[in-house]
Amino acid sequence: MPGKTVHDKQRVLMELNPDLREQRAKPGDTIVYEGDVASFFLLVVEGWVALTKSLEDGETQIVDVLMDGDFALITANGATLLPYSAEALDEVRYVAFTQEMINGPQPEAAALRSHLAANIAVTQSRTAELLLRLGHGTAEQRVCYALLELFLRLEAVGKTQEANFSIPMTQKQLGMFTGLSNVHICRTLRRFARNGLVRTRGRTKVEIIDLEAICRIAGVDLEMLRSEIILDESA
């Protein structure tokens, strides 16, 4: 799987399973597997997907965000109420597949499996970092951490220009990610803008102006965070 770009992963996957088709989803769509399985894997080819978990009363937490090339394991559990669900945040191209489809003895299948395992380990690190901010951690820390995580991950897939990038999430969704209300997300972002830490343009465009300050507030060593939450594709 040379280079391990998104395209490589997708190609290997589809060569192993000729019937597999790339699918699409629009913002707000819930991504499901068409078929009766207890769990399935998701490969995001392009776009943003939120992994969410809900309480009965409707409170929803975004547990992780998936971007180009990311895998996730969605456990459907057979129950009516899913423990997880995956929701498209913008226009998404993806491939949904099952465990069996990559269980073969081919070296490509084995490489894919180990790549997938590494990806899941990194997901776990991200979740733990997020958990740390949600437990103790002020609104400022949470928002700065979210900005940094999304920045690093967009950078890893080449979707940043300097410190400029685009986050296709409403403030309500950012709140679902950071455990804050949409109103407080707004306040916090505006305060950062007033203090010259970030600049926002339009609905989704963000520029980090004072990266060092953001890192300090988030309690993050940028290089360390990168090595922890970004999968090293050259490995």
Place this chain on the structure above:
Amino acid sequence: MPGKTVHDKQRVLMELNPDLREQRAKPGDTIVYEGDVASFFLLVVEGWVALTKSLEDGETQIVDVLMDGDFALITANGATLLPYSAEALDEVRYVAFTQEMINGPQPEAAALRSHLAANIAVTQSRTAELLLRLGHGTAEQRVCYALLELFLRLEAVGKTQEANFSIPMTQKQLGMFTGLSNVHICRTLRRFARNGLVRTRGRTKVEIIDLEAICRIAGVDLEMLRSEIILDESA
């Protein structure tokens, strides 16, 4: 690996690696691997271990709690500042080992690997449930959830009598787990006790009196939670 009791796992592991020794830790000890590795696995034979993650300012979050038979992957990352660490909560017997030690082609090694993978998936579910409560979620929800998770897991290893069990954690540590201050943990528990939901005896003993109410507050369907966060050892 018949039955897959703690003892079975430990036996398989030690037969594969005759040099491996069971180790011990006292409350407050940090569990490390003696040797220079980037990451290592932990099998808890008996006792409680907290997986923690810290911010520079000392704020510490307990990301997960391990009990008899649980595995964890500890990534040491080579840096001076560890992303994770494992701390004994009471008297602990454990085995620390590396990836290589279970990489062999023996069927026992393969069974151990797949068991370990399943264990890690369950850990991920637990972390996500916790994340959901820490994001949105009042102190009451968080405490009820923590009680239920610990109850279910103790029950799974046969360390409950009816709804009586023992939690070897201080209120401060419960706060590190739920993202609350020790004072607020205390207040919340006392309020539950006044309202006849739980009864506490001594430092560590807890009895859940009104299980249904606790579940309702936590937003938990007990059977569903069990299937999600407890590894089915018979599988």
Place this chain on the structure above:
DNA sequence: CGATGAGTTGACGTTTGTCAAGGCCGGTGG
């Protein structure tokens, strides 16, 4: 019997959520 560490309770301040109103922007239909 003192010392230490943990649990308990009250008072108080801060952070954050909620409610509500207004502004901005993109889309849609006349």
Place this chain on the structure above:
DNA sequence: CCACCGGCCTTGACAAACGTCAACTCATCG
């Protein structure tokens, strides 16, 4: 082209939840 509408962002006012500080109690251990 314009009017309207709906969704999202923004800001203020207020209330509730929670953290912090501090004092006191209780249990355990020497």
